[in-house]
Amino acid sequence: MGFPWRGLLLILPLLAVAALLPLGVSGYILGLLTIAYYFAVFSMAWDLLFGFAGEVNFGPTFLIGLGAYGAGILNNRYGLDIPLCLLAGTLLAVVGGLALAVPALKLSGPYFGLVTLVAVLLLQNLIVVFSDLTGGEIGLTVPDVISIDADTNYWIALGFMAVSGLILTALARSPAGLILQAAGQDPVVAGALGFNVAKHKIAAFAVSAAFSGLAGGLVVFYMGTASVGTLIDTAVGVQVIIAAVLGGRRTIVGGALGAVFLIAAGEILRPLGSLSTFVVSAAALVVILFVPTGLLGLASLRRAS
Numbered sequence: 085m086g087f088p089w090r091g092l093l094l095i096l097p098l099l100a101v102a103a104l105l106p107l108g109v110s111g112y113i114l115g116l117l118t119i120a121y122y123f124a125v126f127s128m129a130w131d132l133l134f135g136f137a138g139e140v141n142f143g144p145t146f147l148i149g150l151g152a153y154g155a156g157i158l159n160n161r162y163g164l165d166i167p168l169c170l171l172a173g174t175l176l177a178v179v180g181g182l183a184l185a186v187p188a189l190k191l192s193g194p195y196f197g198l199v200t201l202v203a204v205l206l207l208q209n210l211i212v213v214f215s216d217l218t219g220g221e222i223g224l225t226v227p228d229v230i231s232i233d234a235d236t237n238y239w240i241a242l243g244f245m246a247v248s249g250l251i252l253t254a255l256a257r258s259p260a261g262l263i264l265q266a267a268g269q270d271p272v273v274a275g276a277l278g279f280n281v282a283k284h285k286i287a288a289f290a291v292s293a294a295f296s297g298l299a300g301g302l303v304v305f306y307m308g309t310a311s312v313g314t315l316i317d318t319a320v321g322v323q324v325i326i327a328a329v330l331g332g333r334r335t336i337v338g339g340a341l342g343a344v345f346l347i348a349a350g351e352i353l354r355p356l357g358s359l360s361t362f363v364v365s366a367a368a369l370v371v372i373l374f375v376p377t378g379l380l381g382l383a384s385l386r387r388a389s
Contacts, residue, residue, distance in 0.1 A: 095337065099242070099246055102117075102242055103239065103242060105117070105238070106234070106235040106238055106239070111234040114234045114235065114237075114238040115234060115237075115238075116347055116348070116351055117238060117241075117242075117344070117347075118234075118237050118238050118241040118306060119241075119303070119306075119347065120343055120344045120347040120348070121241035121242055121244070121245040121340075121343075121344075122241055122244070122245070122299050122302060122303045122306070123323070123324065123327065123343040123346075123347065124245045124249075124327070124339060124340035124343040124344060125244065125245055125248045125249075125295055125296075125298075125299040125340075126144060126148060126296055126299055126300075126324045126327075126339075126343070127324050127325075127327040127328040127331065127339030127340065127342055127343045128248060128249055128252050128295070128328070128336050128337070128339040128340055129144075129147075129248075129252065129291075129292040129293075129295040129296045129299070129339075130144045130292065130296075130324055130325060130328050130339065131252075131328040131331075131333065131334065131335070131336055131338065131339045132252055132255070132256060132288055132291060132292050132336065133288050133289060133292045134325075134328065134333070135256075135268075135328070135333045135334035135335070135336075136256055136261060136264045136265045136268055136288065136334060137264050137267065137268045137284070137285045137288040137289075138267070138268025138269060138271075139189070139196055139197075139268070139285060139288075139289075140194070140196065140197040141196075141197065141200045141292075142197040142198070142200050142201040142204075142321065142325075143200035143201045143202075143203050143204040143318075143321060144200075144296060144321050144324045144325065145204050145207075145315060145316045145317065145318070145320050145321040145324070146180070146181075146184070146200060146203040146204045146207055146316075147177045147180070147181050147292065147293045147296035147297055147300070148177075148296045148297065148299065148300035148315055148316070148320075148324075149204075149207050149211075149300065149312075149315055149316035150173070150176050150177040150180045150181075150207070150293075150297055150300070151173040151174055151176065151177035151296060151297025151298060151299070151300035151301045152173065152297075152300035152301055152303060152304045152310045152315050152316075153173075153211065153218060153224065153304075153310055153315075154169075154172055154173035154175075154176035154177070154297070154301070155169040155170050155172060155173030155174075155300075155301035155304055155305070156169070156173075156224045156226050156301075156304045156309075156310040157217060157218065157224065158172055158173070159226045159227065159228055159305075160219075160224055160225065160226050160227065161217065163227070165228075166228055166230065166305055169301065169305075170298060170301045170302065170305070173297055173298070173300065173301040174294055174297045174298045174301065175297075176297065177293045177294065177296060177297020177298075177300070178290050178293045178294050178297065180293070181289055181290060181292070181293030181296075181297075182286065182289065182290055182293070184199065184200065184203050185285075185286055185289040185290075186286060188200065189282060189285055189286065189289075201318070204316060204318060204321065205318075207316060208312050208316055208317075211312055211316070212312075219310070219311075221311075221312065222311075223309050223310060223311035223312075224304075224309060224310045224311070225308060225309050226304060226305060226308055226309065226310070228305065229305055229306065229308045230302070230305045230306055237306055240302075241302070241306070244299070244302065245340060248295055248299070249336060249337055249340055252291075252295065252336045253336045253337065255291060256334075256336055260284065260287070263279050263284050264284045264285070264287075264288055265334070266279065267279060267281040267284055267285060268285075300315060303315065323346060324343075326342070326346065326365075326368050326372075327339055327342035327343040327345075327346050328342060329342070329372055329378065330342035330345065330346070330368045330371055330372060330378055330379060331343070331345070331378050331379050331380060332377055332378030332379060332380035333376075333377075333378060335378070335380050337380065338378050338379065338380045341378075341379050341380060342378065342379060345379065346364060346368070349363075349364045349367065350364050
């Protein structure tokens with residue numbers, strides 16, 4: 085399975101249109117899309133682990149939180165430059181992710197997912213306990229931000245999402261990605277064929293952690309703050325998972341489509357108040373139940389017809 089060049093040719097016009105949006109939409113809309121693009125990276129990174137490795141990570145915000153707070157604390161407490169903070173936060177997410185994945189991947193069935201969920205709860209408690217360092221429940225404010233210009237922030241997020249999607253798709257379609265997919269579907273057979281299943285799954289977890297942690301750090305330096313409710317809460321993790329499954333499992337790019345759809349739909353239905361969450365969730369449930377291939381699959385069916 086080679087790189088999906090035809091899919092890339094379809095995506096490029098969409099990216100071109102997205103790049104021109106700052107010329108015609110308000111700063112408020114750009115702000116929503118900026119957050120959507122970072123959430124898109126969260127979902128794409130999650131899909132690499134679930135869609136291809138077959139491991140259900142119920143705690144994507146553990147990796148996001150490590151990257152976000154690792155970068156934010158270094159900037160807040162020690163005044164390090166943003167690039168160094170982002171690098172350190174990404175490395176912390178990878179190290180923390182590997183420390184979690186190596187023992188957890190030895191478990192079978194739902195236990196891996198439960199371990200990742202517990203890791204999120206532990207991280208939340210650690211942030212509260214060490215509030216002098218993390219800001220606790222109030223949150224952590226960073227003195228530096230990437231930019232105060234809405235257009236610049238938008239283009240950075242769009243570019244990051246595009247590059248991340250390209251890299252993750254290339255990895256998923258590479259020989260290593262095909263081995264990972266085989267290991268996710270039937271690890272016994274993959275092992276019998278001589279493939280190191282554990283090594284490939286650990287590598288996938290490391291890659292997922294790197295992109296999640298870097299995206300988490302970028303969100304902090306875009307918003308100027310980090311808090312449990314916006315980055316580590318289990319509800320945030322559920323949104324990341326829903327976006328990936330809604331967009332289309334084992335597609336990578338579907339995670340981006342799902343994330344943008346959820347945030348855009350939530351905003352459009354905002355006049356409904358608390359009912360908007362129900363409507364968006366119900367729509368997502370219908371797609372997941374009746375179109376297992378997600379929004380990308382639905383789009384493919386419409387093109388075929």
